[in-house]
Amino acid sequence: MSIRVIVADDQEIARTGLRMILDAQPDIEVVGEAADGQRAVELARRLRPDVCLFDIRMPRVDGIEATRTLAGPAVADPIAVVVITTFDLDEYVYAALRAGARGFLLKDAGPDLLGQAVRAAANGDALIAPSVTARLLATFAHAGQATPPVQPIESLTEREEEILATVARGRTNSEIADELHISLSTVKSHIASLMTKLGVRNRVEIAMWAYATKRIRT
Incomplete structure (x- = not known):
């Protein structure tokens, strides 16, 4: 069975590129696309994909809030979310993983790492871009610890x-x-x-x- 994925990004060229990369992998199938977070949440609730791949900066509802809605701590039946973004900013990663994301990648990660992240999320695992893992996790430890x-x-x-x-x-x-x-x-x-x-x-x-x-x- 293929891993069913929804891709959400406000840039059409980015969605097309991600779809091409994922659909080229024999065990992954893109079943839906969205140009904003609200549409992404609606699609995810209707299609129940194995993994959602969300950009952070999107109109109406951003990727962080969409992640929290589908995968946050209060969600009884969460859907796996991987956040992918151009921006290597600590606050983005902190917010994404606190919201329930199972992975965080930069858009230059490459096809292999993207496929690994989707497979890890589908299997209940998690993957963060290796280049930023230690620094970002250390940031989480010192930020927002009420x-x-x-x-x-x-x-x-x-x-x-x-x-x-x-x-x-x-x-x-x-x-x-x-x-x-x-x-x-x-x-x-x-x-x-x-x-x-x-x-x-x-x-x-x-x-x-x-x-x-x-x-x-x-």
């Missing part, structure tokens, strides 16, 4: 602390498995345990928690 980070409901094991550190540094599951000399299924099991203990929904929030608690420093 309350101290929550404590885990159960203490983390030594192995979970190791997994936490690698996730916070932007490693993929395969890279973690190679680095720690464990199986891919073991990595996935530990990440699932971390999400349960920390009360978070994805690996981006795991990484944010690691920086917020100063377990990881840039």
Whole structure:
């Protein structure tokens, strides 16, 4: 089954380019396009795609608010969103991931990374452009922290602390498995345990928690 994607960008040439890149990949299908955030939300609610790919700067409703509407913490049945933008600004990334995005890419990321981000989001994972991961996650840890980070409901094991550190540094599951000399299924099991203990929904929030608690420093 193909991964069904909606693309939203106010520039037609950008939408066309993203559609061409994604439709060229055998396991991904673009099922809808929107030129503004309001239309994107309407399409997503009607079509229920596997992943939404949103630009940030859009008329009527911007990409951040559209993300919050479809994937925010209060949404009972969230739709995966990847935010893609020209602007490498900390406040954009912070807002996008706080709104519930499962990924953040720059528009110069290239076809391979774009496909990886869509697949990761569809699988409940997350991908942030590697060039900005550590700096951006560190920004999240120091911005908008009105309350101290929550404590885990159960203490983390030594192995979970190791997994936490690698996730916070932007490693993929395969890279973690190679680095720690464990199986891919073991990595996935530990990440699932971390999400349960920390009360978070994805690996981006795991990484944010690691920086917020100063377990990881840039």
